[in-house]
Amino acid sequence: MESPIQLVEGMTSKKVFFSALATGIIALALLLVSFGISGVAYAVPIAGVGDFYVEFDHLEGTGYTFYPKMGETSAEASAPQGTNLIDRLTIQNLKLYKDFNVGGQWIRVEITASQPVQISGLEQDAASIQANANFSNLVLAEKHSSDWQKQFKQTSSTIVLDHAKIKTHYLFQKTMSMNGMKVVVERINK
């Protein structure tokens, strides 16, 4: 007498697989296209680039916080820096650049934006900031703490910077709208 038990095993339906794959790729493409149309890049980390310069003519921001830290740079594992946090900001004539020494000659990677750049959730570590600054409701406060990073904090409700040059080691923004962006890689004399 034959056994009624039938052997079963897993199998992949090609039709379902390719339908799901196509749906996924179309959804991903739609998401990326929507980013492209709105000019928004979400959660852009430029981490680990290290020691690059940010220059701009005018910055207006709200919700500013500054505290000191020790952080990584491209030259050192730990160097003194300050963390700047700004909730929302608009920058006019933004220019970011980094110089690389490649085989004895200098190459500059430069990113510029001809239109005002809108950023939310900026976090930036800088070794030096040169600018004409205006603050409102500026508070500089010391706190008693065993953690040296918490011993000093500077906050202000608004910040305005003009003609700034900032030596940056780390940059993170939650959202960034950069219309009129231009990336140039060129040889420079240094």
Added chain:
Amino acid sequence: MGFRNWRKKRPFGGAILTILSGLTILYVPLNLYLSTFLPGSMAIIGLLFGGVIILLGVCAMFFPGASRILGIFTIFLSILSVIGALGGFLFGTIFGIVGGSLLTAWQLGPAKQKASRTTGIDETAHSI
């Protein structure tokens, strides 16, 4: 032989690819957190998505009956992980879409019978 039989009864390839996708997606926010320790950042979404995708892959491995719905979740979350984690520089998203599709397309069906031996030993019952 035991592992081969175990593997045949679950969406093994899809689950492995899904777990790989979760790990790749976790890479970006984990690096951000280790270097900044900043609370309230959007990178937390990346941590969440990466973790849940790994969990979906593990669930698909041990609950093969639910692989279709787990696959749909995997595809959905791996696409959304572009926001907040850059989708593991898009590699995680691609792995997630392929892995999720494999999970969705997986099903149990009658096994291909090998040429039966004349000894009359019923291997069917043994393998079940």
